[in-house]
Amino acid sequence: MNFTFQGKYVITANLEAVTGLHIGGTTTGFEIGGVDNPVIRDPLTNRPYIPGSSLKGKLRSLLEWALGGENLRKPHPKHGIYGACWCGKCEACKLFGVASDDTATRQQAGPTRLTVRDAFLTKSSVDKLQQFLGEGITTELKTENFLDRVTSEANPRTMERVPAGAIFSVEMLMDKYEDSDANLLKSLFTALKLLEDSTLGGSGSRGSGKVRFCDARIAWRGKADFYQNGGQEKELVRTARLQWTGGVNAGEFAGHKFSGKVEGSFTTDKAAENASLWTVLLKPENFQKVFGEG
């Protein structure tokens, strides 16, 4: 296989918790008044964050099932575990990395294309949370009851969540090694769109973890231009749903405002006003226009 590094797509976006978000941390012991299920926290700021591994793992799982999930229904030939796809051929293996120690399979997939950074609360979100919850407080405690079916006795458990409305700053980088790699962005957008109709973190089937993306920006950093000759990155997409950022060629589609290099000529569809950003980018004519590949 012939892989040549061509550059990186840098995708930044705000991830909004539409419902409370619980990404579990560890309990370090029994504290008086402690919670059963705390969220994971950055030890320096003591604020909750979303580990890149949590986001990446969820996106991978959603994409693998969307691609057919053939390898998910079979145990791994070597480890016997029903885990991530190990085929080395599918988009999930190329994007997220191949779960195999077989050299030929790894060579077929090539380098793992996607990097997902840890996502931290935005400064304005921290300020807003503390304004409502109190100095130094950025989470809520939610009590859930387990009901004994015979005695009807309630057995309450407390769970810590990041409250609805909190906003995290997400950064993902997708490396391009083959011309066809641009098309892997479609798989990534599909996974991100599926995530908006799924949940992130714990207690998803009981209301937690609905998220949506907004204020996205996608830029291209070419090997020669950006990394070797000190040039500027090329902005491909900039959208704003929560605030208007302005821009020369501003256009509006599906509740997202486009500016910068993307000219405002997307077809307006009133019915799709609240459509996901990824729906807009996945439309073949829009994708072709922004990323240039088929």
Ligand SMILES: [Zn+2]
């Ligand atoms: Zn695969």
